[in-house]
Amino acid sequence: MFAKGVAAGLALAIALPPAHAQTARRASLPVVRDAEIEGLVKDYSQPLLRAAGLSPARVEIVLVNDLAFNAFVAGRRIFINTGTILESETPNETIGVLAHEIGHLAGGHQERLRDQIERAKTIAVVAGLLGAGVAAAGAASGSGSVAGLGGGLMTSGGNIAQRGLFAYQRTEETTADRSALTYLLKTQQSPKGLLDSFAGLMRKNMLSGVSSDRYVTSHPAPQDRIGFLQTAAKESPYFDKKDPPALQLRHDLARAKIAAYNGGAGQVRRTFGRNLNSLPARYGDAIATHLAGSPRAALAKIDALIAESPGTPWFHEVRGEILMAAGRSDEAAAAFAKAAKLDPTKSGILEAAVGQALVTGGKPERMKDAIAQIRRGLERDPGNSTAYQFLAMAYGKTGDIGAAELATAEGYWEGGNFRQAKVFAARAQQKFRPNSPQWRQAQDIITTKVNRK
Template sequence: MLLRIVPRKNLSGLVSAVVAAALALAPVAPVSAQEGKGGPPILRDTETEVLLREYTRPILRAAGLEKQNIQMVIINDASFNAFVADGRRIFVNYGAIMQSETPNQLIGVLAHETGHLAGGHLAKLRQQLATAQTQMIIATVLGAGALAMGARSGSGSGLANAGAAALAGPGEMIRRSLLSYQRQQEENADRAGVKFLTATGQSPKGMYETFKRFTSESLFAARGADPYLQSHPMPADRVEALEGLARQSPYWDKKDEPSLQLRHDMARAKISAFMERPDTVARRYPLSDTGLPARYARAISTYLHGDLRSALAQIDTLIQVQPNNPYFYEVRGQALLEGGRPAEAIAPLRKAVQLSNHAPLIEMLLGQALVGTDNNAYTDEAIAILRAAVSREGEAPLGYSQLAMAYGRKGDYAEADLASAQAAFLRGDNKTARELASRAKTRFAVGSPGWVKADDIVSAKPLPGQKGE
């Protein structure tokens, strides 16, 4: 589990240091930021998100969290990591998907993170931090008082040293207490993860294999480290305990279904094609590899970096193999759309929408193609499709930005301003969002649904990482 907490400005530097030591296990791209290195911090892809939801659904059911609407969020980071941060979402780096060779390895990591959610570890950790803050403030005040007494009495270093000890001693004790508490959380999440996997008839071997791999990579770094200053259990001890639990499962040797392995490999191939350099993709998926995932990766990489005609031909051969795969039609439509041929993108994207049971992100692509034709005959259809998409997927700026263009083409400038404001707000540009929403309010009747939505944006406080006034 990874957390990134920004301490409040009114906390002392000492308190901030304790919080950082307890929670800053590794750098995390802030989800609310507009963009990170190499692109936006969040990656969206229907194919991959559907697969991750299928991975987590039985685990969440076993954990009693099925009705909590836990969302899966893919982070634009090539390192292997997954974490929970708010009790409502499981964040997964795309690197974790890429580096998990089997579904079971990734499912094991997701089971561990579900253990954190089921255990209420985030709320409990916040309680621990609140207690630590209070204790630290008291210790700081007492320590500062001792230092001041020493200075006033002119007694030299005796009271001053006592004051310094009062400042440093409790801080170290509290830091060790917090780290110990978090180590216990990790151990509990391991046990819960194995429990959920067993309850759903899945093997915990993938979870063990993943943690063992990272143990071997981190053993040298942990050599000689104080085990009481580690936020996670010492690697060897943790994996040894996990192995003992995992091998007790009757499903230890159960393998992933071949059809699931294929879908897993297809998602990895797609991520590789979109996120890696073309030469890297070519090495990972050489022409000698005639498997479907390799052909998928090469087709996408070709449309992104090569010849569109060749890419379309490769995609068409994929469609011949799996004519009911919505994501092949999605890629074909996206290639045509980004290749400046929106009218030709409409047909494959319509097919993708149909086969995907109206996936909202694909509907947004279709709406973009309809808007991109500059054909007014498509305007009403684009608005209907985009409104349906944003009603079910309200966190994708693309849907609102295309909706704004469609409304503008129709001459409905109130709705166009509102949609533009919503898109800006989702991109994290709070200042622009407020300006557009303020203008939208002047176009709507006071108290109308559009006016209320615009007013909500004007009144909204900037999120961390967003542009303010």
């Protein structure tokens, strides 16, 4: 899908496309939802989380569509920039970064921040973690007024907040490194990626002479820390262990998608320069062709990939996207259904996509099916705010305005826009019989105190 999305319960002003991020006047976090990449990062994280004694079900992974190398934890969420995956040539490099972040998570290193995030519940605060220091400073000083955090945030000096509040302490860095090494050992994975990622970042940072890299700024890595990592990593019996080829392929397919979405065919070529005939490079090229607005050429390219590897769910998903763009919604729904069937992670995003395509097709007789499909997707993934919009459209087409308004209210609620959620819930409620299940659902949204969420 690679659809912009929201981190449930966090968003107010959110999800500007990356191309416009620099001109953003408000702090924003471009969260993306994509079944393929989410599934991959989950597969990277889950063994590490278990090794850390954490329950994977209780930790949420949030993808941030930003090409800068960054990852961080906040509360029970792991945020990872797509740029971190793109820059990692092997799964093991991303896995190393995740292991380190999970080390911070397990160590409770940001407990003091968590309180503030829980209290403020706004994306502005989370954006502060990414370097919009003023928002962070405002929250920290207790002003907490989101409305007051107006324009110009992104450009104001964020260093104070980063150094003071958001940077981990050096002892915490060492602890996170040690924890990461333990998790990697327990899961029989190489610590080489961890070492390569951090050493690489440090080198780049020293060469450029300025501490411009947010990841480096928030994760202080003095030379002695790299030294420790180097020594400790090489003691691992798995140091020279390579990623399984199937995982490397999935990793490269994800990188191809990220490259295509963030820089088109040019970025795909820069990523896979040496081998443009590889499956990932051609996948990226097919997506870039689709995004450039050439559905016929894109379809031919993705069909060739499907012929070669019919069991790859993401090829069918991209085929669905292309067909949607070409106005062939019924075929798109079938392609998404195929992808959903093949998807080992059973992502709710794909399930919902089937229904979304049917809604776009607009045939009244398909709406019941569309509603059922979207509901199925939402059961798996209640945070999919785009799906609620389509659900509301589907109800609208069947003439059930109350249900359409209730679905809109749910979508706003999941997106963190509680005020609009209550407005639509109140409207919907007037159309239901008092104490009917839908009436009560609307009542819940109307009466729930936002702080509880």
